Amino acid sequence: MTDSLIRVALADDHTLFRQGIREMLSTDPxxxxxxxxxxxxxxxALAVAQRPDVLLLDVEMPGxxxxxxxxxxxxxxxxxQIVVLTMHDDADVVRELLNCGAAAYLLKTILRDELVVAVRSVASRSGTVLLSVSRRTVSQLDGQRSREPENGPLxxxxxxxxxxxxxxxxNAQIASRLHITQAxxxxxxxxxxxxxxAVSRVDAIRKATAARLINPEPEPPTR
Structure with missing residues (x-):
């Protein structure tokens, strides 16, 4: 990165959203x-070809x-540096993507100035991690730390x-039960x-059951 210019790449499957972000960022010289x-x-492929300083990445994209x-x-x-920009305010997603190497996890409800500050921060300070999520998600992240070793790889x-x-x-029933989308x-x-x-649902269930990660039997109803 040069001192005067931060090169940014956008990855989102909604064309209108990408255009809006492009126009928003273009107001900053x-x-x-x-x-x-x-x-x-x-x-x-874009990151490999262009080597941007920052990649703004959506969570839900084909691929x-x-x-x-x-x-x-x-x-x-x-x-x-990778900045996740998403609508998913989910502690498990935050933890997973930060562990994979994301430098920031921001909700799409943030303001323009907040996005610009985040882009500049991760580009200039390697190792910085930025979060813009709800207090509920932050509290869940804190709570997960002590339980993480018990959950194995999942x-x-x-x-x-x-x-x-x-x-x-x-998938529809799982989405309804957990209050998340089918995607x-x-x-x-x-x-x-x-x-x-695993190569299939059955294979995943078999391996997780053998490793005692899950109990596939439904819990008995409480009296």
Whole structure:
């Protein structure tokens, strides 16, 4: 990065949102958007080709998922700082993506000035981690620290998703039970398969049950 210019890449599958962010950042003479991507593989290719100082990355995009994109960008372009910009105020997602190497996790409800400050901060100070999430999510992040070793390779939310999957719940039913979107359920399942080296729902359930990570039997009703 030069002292006078921060090069930024945008990765979001909503064209109108990307255009809005581009116009927003263009009002700052110290920032320049050098490319856009609409899915995970294109985001990685853009980062490798352009080597931006900062990559603004959405969570829900077509492709392998945000975690895989972050890992690949950090491996291929370690100088590129990744700012997650999303609507998902979810402690499990925050923890996972920060652990993968994201430098910031910001909700799309932030103001323009807050976004500019975040971009400048991560670009100028390597190792800085910025959060713009609800107090509820922050408290859940604190609570997860003591429980993390007990959950093995899966996060608490992934364990919930896999338990319901083992109880023959559909993605729609899991989304309804956990108050999340079906796209988020699919993303959690993709991450679960990767972590367990599983090729299907049945394979993931079998491996998690054998490792005693989940109990597939429904809990008996309370009296």
């Amino acid at each position: 110290g920032l320049r958007v050098i490319g856009e991507a609409a899915n995970g593989p294109d985001a990685v 392998p998922g945000a975690a895989a994109v972050i890992r690949e960008v950090r491996r291929s372009c370690p100088q590129t 996060t608490e939310r992934e364990l919930e998703v896999l338990t319901l999957t083992a109880q023959a719940c559909s 988020t359920v699919k993303r959690h399942l993709t991450n679960i398969y990767a972590k367990l080296n």
